[in-house]
Amino acid sequence: MRIAIFGLGYVGVVNMACFSKLGHTVWGCDVKSQKVDSIKNGISPIHEPGVDELLQQGLASGLVNASTNAKEVLDNADIALICVGTPSAGDGKVNLDYTINTTLDLVDYLKQNDREFTIVYRSTIPPGTIQDNVLSHFENWSGKHKPKVAFLPEFLREGTAVKDFFHCSRIVIGSEGEEPKELKQLLSFDENIPLVFTDYKTAEFVKYVDNAFHAMKIAFVNEIYSLGSSFGIDVLKANDIFLMDTHLNVSKNYLRPGLPFGGSCLPKDLRAIQYFAKSNNVQMPVIGNIINSNTMLLDSMLEKIIAKGAKSVSLYGLTFKSGTDDVRESPMLRLLYALVERGIDVKVFDHDINLTSLRIEHAAVVKHVVSDADQAFSEAEVIIVCKKGFEDYSSSVNKSAYLFNFYSLKNFNLPNPQEKLYS
Numbered sequence: 001m002r003i004a005i006f007g008l009g010y011v012g013v014v015n016m017a018c019f020s021k022l023g024h025t026v027w028g029c030d031v032k033s034q035k036v037d038s039i040k041n042g043i044s045p046i047h048e049p050g051v052d053e054l055l056q057q058g059l060a061s062g063l064v065n066a067s068t069n070a071k072e073v074l075d076n077a078d079i080a081l082i083c084v085g086t087p088s089a090g091d092g093k094v095n096l097d098y099t100i101n102t103t104l105d106l107v108d109y110l111k112q113n114d115r116e117f118t119i120v121y122r123s124t125i126p127p128g129t130i131q132d133n134v135l136s137h138f139e140n141w142s143g144k145h146k147p148k149v150a151f152l153p154e155f156l157r158e159g160t161a162v163k164d165f166f167h168c169s170r171i172v173i174g175s176e177g178e179e180p181k182e183l184k185q186l187l188s189f190d191e192n193i194p195l196v197f198t199d200y201k202t203a204e205f206v207k208y209v210d211n212a213f214h215a216m217k218i219a220f221v222n223e224i225y226s227l228g229s230s231f232g233i234d235v236l237k238a239n240d241i242f243l244m245d246t247h248l249n250v251s252k253n254y255l256r257p258g259l260p261f262g263g264s265c266l267p268k269d270l271r272a273i274q275y276f277a278k279s280n281n282v283q284m285p286v287i288g289n290i291i292n293s294n295t296m297l298l299d300s301m302l303e304k305i306i307a308k309g310a311k312s313v314s315l316y317g318l319t320f321k322s323g324t325d326d327v328r329e330s331p332m333l334r335l336l337y338a339l340v341e342r343g344i345d346v347k348v349f350d351h352d353i354n355l356t357s358l359r360i361e362h363a364a365v366v367k368h369v370v371s372d373a374d375q376a377f378s379e380a381e382v383i384i385v386c387k388k389g390f391e392d393y394s395s396s397v398n399k400s401a402y403l404f405n406f407y408s409l410k411n412f413n414l415p416n417p418q419e420k421l422y423s
């Protein structure tokens with residue numbers, strides 16, 4: 001099939017790479033020319049394991065193309081996936097401007113190019129968006145072929161996105177009227193993955209249900225960790241026992257204690273859920289407090305670090321989790337700002353960081369980033385581990401540094417299993 005992908009961020013680029021791997025022709029479109037140029041050169045604009053290789057294979061076979069020109073992209077497609085950002089404001093209200101602007105571009109194009117076309121929304125959008133904000137643009141369609149509209153929530157996790165794409169547990173399709181045949185054909189690439197057809201609103205809602213549950217599991221297990229530690233229990237051992245019950249508990253994912261959650265999805269979507277609840281006058285004492293629980297964990301991490309009274313602190317890891325270059329709403333970024341504010345000399349070492357985007361989004365942070373482990377760890381009084389792989393740099397570490405391993409709480413002795421003197 002011929003697919004246009006609007007928005008070359010984490011979702012758009014992964015979809016480009018994976019659909020090209022399945023043999024489809026994909027044309028990516030972004031308003032940012034550097035992202036388009038990067039794809040054309042076979043370099044993914046986002047760091048995601050496996051994506052560069054798939055893009056390069058797709059470029060070599062002519063299946064992958066990109067342009068900033070929406071018309072050029074649409075001329076080469078019969079189906080469009082909308083993967084633009086849907087940021088939320090401080091109060092949780094979701095900004096749909098990018099989604100609607102892309103819709104208007106498509107409407108303009110399809111009015112002038114009357115042919116069969118399917119528009120598929122992949123961005124996370126509040127329940128009711130397609131019904132209330134999208135379909136009106138297709139009413140009273142004068143052309144012969146009214147575009148079909150579907151919603152296809154994206155459940156990928158950054159860092160394992162390619163694997164998640166090919167091995168997801170279900171594919172949810174929100175549509176109305178006739179089953180969208182083209183989409184069904186596109187998504188039937190593995191007979192073991194069930195396709196679930198439902199209405200728009202349910203499909204939109206399911207994405208928020210997933211993210212609320214993931215965030216709740218992280219907040220839950222971190223609270224359990226604090227509680228267990230206060231009893232002097234080896235909570236990791238207790239947690240392993242808890243996780244053995246795969247009958248009543250859903251899965252082990254998001255149920256390992258460690259860092260607070262961050263990233264571009266969980267905090268944003270949780271805020272949006274709080275906003276929906278307020279607007280619909282629904283009480284949600286459990287879900288409504290997940291963000292508070294997460295913030296409290298970050299505050300307690302900060303307190304522990306500050307209590308060491310160190311003048312120099314090094315952070316191993318700045319991205320919101322391992323395996324991605326994404327620093328959006330990263331708890332480690334907030335940690336860094338809080339430490340710098342207190343006059344502490346902070347160094348950051350993270351091989352996943354994309355310095356170019358950091359320069360644009362967080363210019364003040366760039367001067368703290370160092371490029372080798374010796375610079376980062378040989379003189380630090382306190383080292384904070386926030387991602388996997390720290391053991392690879394053990395020869396660079398100042399042996400009298402105090403180490404907080406918030407990534408892996410393993411290998412530390414009770415009673416305070418999150419920390420130890422590095423020796």
Ligand SMILES: NC(=O)c1ccc[n+]([C@@H]2O[C@H](COP(=O)([O-])OP(=O)(O)OC[C@H]3O[C@@H](n4cnc5c(N)ncnc54)[C@H](O)[C@@H]3O)[C@@H](O)[C@H]2O)c1
Nearest residue numbers: 007008009010011029030031083084085086098123124154
């Ligand atoms: N990042 C994730 O892990 C993830 C997972 C599941 C769902 N989602 C959802 O998917 C959506 C996209 O997320 P993301 O992280 O990929 O966002 P992103 O911010 O990384 O990328 C969005 C891209 O859209 C581009 N864009 C904006 N307007 C455009 C237009 N009119 N035409 C073409 N391009 C345009 C932007 O320049 C940007 O490159 C969001 O709704 C998000 O909530 C994200």
